[in-house]
Amino acid sequence: MLMRSVRQRKLAGLWLLGFGGAAASGCDGAGAYDCAEAVTCEIWNDDGTSNGYCWGQCVHAPPESFGAPKLVWTGPEVLAPASCAELVRVVPGTGERIPFGGATRTLFARAMPEATHGCPACACxxxxxxxxxxxxxxxxxxxxxxxxGTQTSFLLQAGWDGSCVSPGTVAPEQLGSLSIGPAILEPCTPIVADEPPQPLSGGVGEVAVGCTGPVEGKLCPDDAELCMLEQQPAHLPDGWRHCIVGEGDLGCQKPEGGADPQKIFSDRLGVFYEDLVTAPACSPCTCKAPEASRCEALVVAWEDGACSDILVGVDVTERGICLIPEPISSLGSVSATWLSNEPGTCTPTGGNPSNDRVVGVAKTVCCLPKPLEAP
Structure with missing residues (x-):
């Protein structure tokens, strides 16, 4: 009877993380347990295990490349907790729910699958x-x-098909020389021929949400362990685990020597990204200049306005031409016909992913193994 009475007093005053239950308290049973207070008895969890003076979960200290232990939820982005308010302490006796005080929320996103990182197909x-x-x-x-001297310029309409036009009249005293602009090779314009497939979920799929709670040293039986206060695994909501997060693509801890494997962050959930930009970095669509192209026209200048009294006819390529007409000549109209209308074809370039297809800070998430199921 005496042993039962002591055990009951041990379980009387503890606040628990989660949705309910009882676990442990100070030996005198007076009020809430103070983890900074030295006690002379062990603290018992409701599953019958003991964490020494740790009112929470004892874990092996993480490597220097990882941050302090935290609680991490993983799952579909649409179901991700919006805050750490899901993590609460329940006051025994009253059932009062108190938010997990001091927690800060961090969101890490899994990179989208490779198929959704496509770049557009380019064309010209x-x-x-x-x-x-x-x-x-x-x-x-x-x-x-x-x-x-004086200069008289005529601009021929864009898309001119070479039919007779009379942009104006130049009298003989104003016609000492005549310049005809080049035949023009109109360049190709890059276009997107096919957009890449979009992720069906409209997002990045799986995410990890981290909530950092209080962590203390020197409260566990092993001095190399840390105490995650108020974070007993038996009282965590579904989806939450004890984890560590490190920057970069890292390996996880491995149990060595006599270390308890259930306190080692050995379960690697993979690489997530903080501040993830899911749009891939793609080179812009461009077009190479056409090869083997030739644009050459016969341009005829006429003295009258009806293209009946020829002044001069010249071959004009992509370089244009300047000529000196016969003295006492006038300019009244212009016409043209193609000698060679071979613009060639353009080769599209671009639309290729750069090396940094996922933009963000890579984070490796390692967690405690899932609790062993009772036989």
Whole structure:
């Protein structure tokens, strides 16, 4: 009877993490247990195990490459806890639920599957040859923008098909030289031929949510262990585990010597990302210049406005031409026909993923093994 009475007093004053239950208290049974207070008896959990003076979960100290132990939930993004409020302490006797005080929430996202990291398929519009768009007359027998004398310029309409046009009239005294602009190779324009597939979930799928609670030393039977206060595994909501998080792609602890494997963070959940940017870094779509292209036209200048009294006819390539007409000539109209209309084809480039397809800080999550099931 005496032993039963002592055990009951041990279980009377403890606050528990989770949704209910009783676990342990100080030996005198007076009020809440103070983990900083030295006691002369062990603290018993409701499953019959003892963590010494630790009112919570004893764990092996993590490697230097990992942070302090924390509680971590993993699962689909749509079900992720929005806060740490799901973690609560329950006051025995009254049933009062108190939020897990001092906890900070961190979200880590699993990278999207490789298939959802696709880049767009690039293509190019077809190049084309265009007839010259400028005709410039100067009053001196010289070409070039720096030439002296007066200048009369005509802009031919974009898309001109070479039919007779009369942009104006240049009298003989104003026609010392005549410049005809080049035949134009219209470049290709990059376009997206096929968008990459999008993830069906509209998000990154699995995530990890970390909540950091109080962790103390020198409260466990082994000085190399840490006490995760108020964080008994038997009272955690579904999905939560005791874990550590380290920056980078790391390995997890392995039980060595006589260490208790149930207190070692050996279960590697994998790599998650903090501040994850799920859109892949893709090179932009571009087009190489067409090869083996040739745009050449016969441009005819006429003295009258109806393309009936020829002044001069010249072959114009992509370099343009300048000529000196016969003296006492006038300019009244222009026409053109294609000699070679072969714009070629363009090769699309780009749409390739860069090496850093996932942008974010890689975090490795290692957890305590799941509790062994009773036989």
């Amino acid at each position: 519009t077809a190049p084309s040859c265009a007839l010259p768009r400028t005709v410039t007359a100067r009053s001196v027998e010289a070409c070039g923008d720096g030439s002296a």
